[in-house]
Amino acid sequence: MSATINRQILLAEKPSGKLTPDHFRMVEGAIPEPKDGEVLLRVRYISLDAANRAWMQGATYRSAVEANSVMAGGGLAEVVATKSPGLAVGDIVFGDTGWQDYAAVPAKHLTKLTQVEPMTHLLSVYGVAGLTAYFGLLEIGKPKAGDTIVVSAAAGSVGSIVGQIAKIKGCRVVGIAGGKQKCDWLTSELGFDAAVDYKDGVLFKTLKAAAPDGIDVYFDNVGGDILEACLPQMKNYGRIVCCGAVSQYDGAPSPHGPRGLPGLIVVKRLVMQGFIVTDFMARRDQAVADLLSWVSSGRLKVQEDIIDGLENTPRALIGLLAGENRGKRMVRV
Amino acid sequence: MSATINRQILLAEKPSGKLTPDHFRMVEGAIPEPKDGEVLLRVRYISLDAANRAWMQGATYRSAVEANSVMAGGGLAEVVATKSPGLAVGDIVFGDTGWQDYAAVPAKHLTKLTQVEPMTHLLSVYGVAGLTAYFGLLEIGKPKAGDTIVVSAAAGSVGSIVGQIAKIKGCRVVGIAGGKQKCDWLTSELGFDAAVDYKDGVLFKTLKAAAPDGIDVYFDNVGGDILEACLPQMKNYGRIVCCGAVSQYDGAPSPHGPRGLPGLIVVKRLVMQGFIVTDFMARRDQAVADLLSWVSSGRLKVQEDIIDGLENTPRALIGLLAGENRGKRMVRV
Numbered sequence: 001m002s003a004t005i006n007r008q009i010l011l012a013e014k015p016s017g018k019l020t021p022d023h024f025r026m027v028e029g030a031i032p033e034p035k036d037g038e039v040l041l042r043v044r045y046i047s048l049d050a051a052n053r054a055w056m057q058g059a060t061y062r063s064a065v066e067a068n069s070v071m072a073g074g075g076l077a078e079v080v081a082t083k084s085p086g087l088a089v090g091d092i093v094f095g096d097t098g099w100q101d102y103a104a105v106p107a108k109h110l111t112k113l114t115q116v117e118p119m120t121h122l123l124s125v126y127g128v129a130g131l132t133a134y135f136g137l138l139e140i141g142k143p144k145a146g147d148t149i150v151v152s153a154a155a156g157s158v159g160s161i162v163g164q165i166a167k168i169k170g171c172r173v174v175g176i177a178g179g180k181q182k183c184d185w186l187t188s189e190l191g192f193d194a195a196v197d198y199k200d201g202v203l204f205k206t207l208k209a210a211a212p213d214g215i216d217v218y219f220d221n222v223g224g225d226i227l228e229a230c231l232p233q234m235k236n237y238g239r240i241v242c243c244g245a246v247s248q249y250d251g252a253p254s255p256h257g258p259r260g261l262p263g264l265i266v267v268k269r270l271v272m273q274g275f276i277v278t279d280f281m282a283r284r285d286q287a288v289a290d291l292l293s294w295v296s297s298g299r300l301k302v303q304e305d306i307i308d309g310l311e312n313t314p315r316a317l318i319g320l321l322a323g324e325n326r327g328k329r330m331v332r333v
Numbered sequence: 334m335s336a337t338i339n340r341q342i343l344l345a346e347k348p349s350g351k352l353t354p355d356h357f358r359m360v361e362g363a364i365p366e367p368k369d370g371e372v373l374l375r376v377r378y379i380s381l382d383a384a385n386r387a388w389m390q391g392a393t394y395r396s397a398v399e400a401n402s403v404m405a406g407g408g409l410a411e412v413v414a415t416k417s418p419g420l421a422v423g424d425i426v427f428g429d430t431g432w433q434d435y436a437a438v439p440a441k442h443l444t445k446l447t448q449v450e451p452m453t454h455l456l457s458v459y460g461v462a463g464l465t466a467y468f469g470l471l472e473i474g475k476p477k478a479g480d481t482i483v484v485s486a487a488a489g490s491v492g493s494i495v496g497q498i499a500k501i502k503g504c505r506v507v508g509i510a511g512g513k514q515k516c517d518w519l520t521s522e523l524g525f526d527a528a529v530d531y532k533d534g535v536l537f538k539t540l541k542a543a544a545p546d547g548i549d550v551y552f553d554n555v556g557g558d559i560l561e562a563c564l565p566q567m568k569n570y571g572r573i574v575c576c577g578a579v580s581q582y583d584g585a586p587s588p589h590g591p592r593g594l595p596g597l598i599v600v601k602r603l604v605m606q607g608f609i610v611t612d613f614m615a616r617r618d619q620a621v622a623d624l625l626s627w628v629s630s631g632r633l634k635v636q637e638d639i640i641d642g643l644e645n646t647p648r649a650l651i652g653l654l655a656g657e658n659r660g661k662r663m664v665r666v
Contacts, residue, residue, distance in 0.1 A: 261590045
């Protein structure tokens with residue numbers, strides 16, 4: 001990277017099917033000048049999230065990413081010039097920096113962070129992934145000690161933390177992940193009670209064996225067939241935390257929604273509830289304090305998957321959507 | 334009806350597709366003798382409910398109705414002989430009497446009712462229909478004054494009461510029903526703000542016109558396509574009360590579940606919650622007191638659809654599933 005050039009990765013074309021590197025294009029331009037109220041950011045780490053792909057499909061909780069604009073994405077960045085009284089040079093912030101070396105962003109859209117070591121933890125366990133796991137599980141899932149919790153995308157950034165928090169809360173935890181290696185890692189390293197490989201083709205049966213008394217809380221990161229397999233195994237009054245639907249993001253939308261709905265919701269008196277982590281930001285400090293104490297006591301292990309080079313961001317996202325990451329994936333810019 | 338013969342309608346065969354009269358058979362037998370702890374009931378009114386059809390498909394919140402057994406169903410009945418200290422001859426009770434003239438039933442499975450005039454109100458507004466509407470709307474839907482409430486099967490036993498309670502609570506109410514006559518009745522007689530005919534083929538559009546600012550609470554009696562049309566029109570943080578899925582009961586199960594799930598639950602932070610009215614029975618007295626006061630003040634209109642003759646019960650259910658009733662359908666035995 002030159003100190004005078006700003007490399008930017010654009011979404012060159014909105015994907016209609018599977019995302020490929022050809023949907024992106026790198027351009028080079030001048031480093032922007034911050035306007036009044038803005039700061040100039042040097043982006044340090046770009047967060048890769050399944051939701052990035054959903055943003056290309058249309059408006060969600062944010063407007064859609066349009067073709068020929070800088071690809072949107074959360075980033076951890078350092079303030080290198082400021083025209084805002086609230087932020088100083090050297091401050092570390094989180095915000096939607098986009099996929100680029102530098103960004104000029106209104107200070108009001110940024111969150112100033114307390115520095116920790118390693119800094120990357122601000123994007124993983126103390127960032128959106130950790131907070132999503134924390135608030136989604138505890139506020140929406142409301143697990144009680146002894147409950148059976150099932151989490152999908154369990155080896156991912158959110159799932160790996162959901163399962164560990166559930167263990168801290170005294171639950172029995174079953175993870176659903178793709179492949180034997182991830183499953184082994186969940187049980188041997190992260191302390192999950194069981195892990196189920198959805199790629200083995202008999203998910204309903206293996207899940208039944210892993211949670212023979214049924215599921216109290218299903219933390220759903222994926223939707224689709226895995227949600228469909230969990231639904232009939234929910235206990236009466238069970239709770240489904242709708243966190244994401246990664247199975248539906250990359251490619252054509254599923255021709256069918258989860259079969260058995262809403263009938264199973266009625267007869268089992270289930271609650272399915274969605275949430276967006278930003279709704280809980282007023283209580284961020286409490287969550288970070290809990291997460292910090294669990295990490296420092298060794299009860300919560302942080303897994304990060306760091307890829308070097310802005311130019312590798314498209315492939316990093318494509319790989320994430322294919323499930324190749326373990327823990328929080330990010331790009332070091 | 335002879336005073337010594339007990340006519341019974343059996344489920345002759347479990348339907349695999351649409352329910353027809355051929356799935357039932359009437360038999361005649363002796364009036365049963367109550368055993369210790371039981372009472373002999375003379376059935377007065379049989380309740381017809383969409384759930385009757387669901388019971389034939391398999392276990393739900395109750396065990397399935399099997400072929401060659403008396404068709405199950407709620408009934409309003411008079412105690413004519415007693416071997417239970419808790420019930421006296423002449424008491425009026427509600428319970429699963431089945432489709433027959435007489436039934437010997439354990440007293441512990443029956444609810445003794447305070448008599449009202451007309452007695453049929455015990456099966457409609459003060460019965461399962463009214464209580465389902467009351468608890469489902471108020472406890473699960475949690476409407477606030479000014480909210481927009483949409484209810485499907487709005488001219489049915491539950492829906493017609495849901496909409497009126499929502500009006501009493503200061504909400505704007507849109508009913509979804511089949512056919513112009515029902516829709517006109519909802520707005521002209523029951524005070525709904527708008528009614529939408531799902532048979533017109535443009536439900537999404539007409540619903541959008543009737544609830545242009547979106548839906549706060551959708552009380553879903555039907556599932557299927559109508560649920561699918563409501564989902565994208567929910568406001569953020571909206572609540573979907575999953576009361577039933579009548580569109581899915583009669584015939585082959587839908588090849589697809591509601592498309593857009595769980596993605597729309599996530600991005601709109603929706604709650605979808607199921608319930609069964611029996612879970613709320615400890616608070617029945619409070620509900621009946623409220624319903625009584627609304628009926629006696631004229632704020633809640635009670636619509637009943639009473640068909641004469643036990644022999645007509647199969648056709649009464651088939652017609653209910655086709656949506657031919659307005660308000661609570663029952664058979665006078």
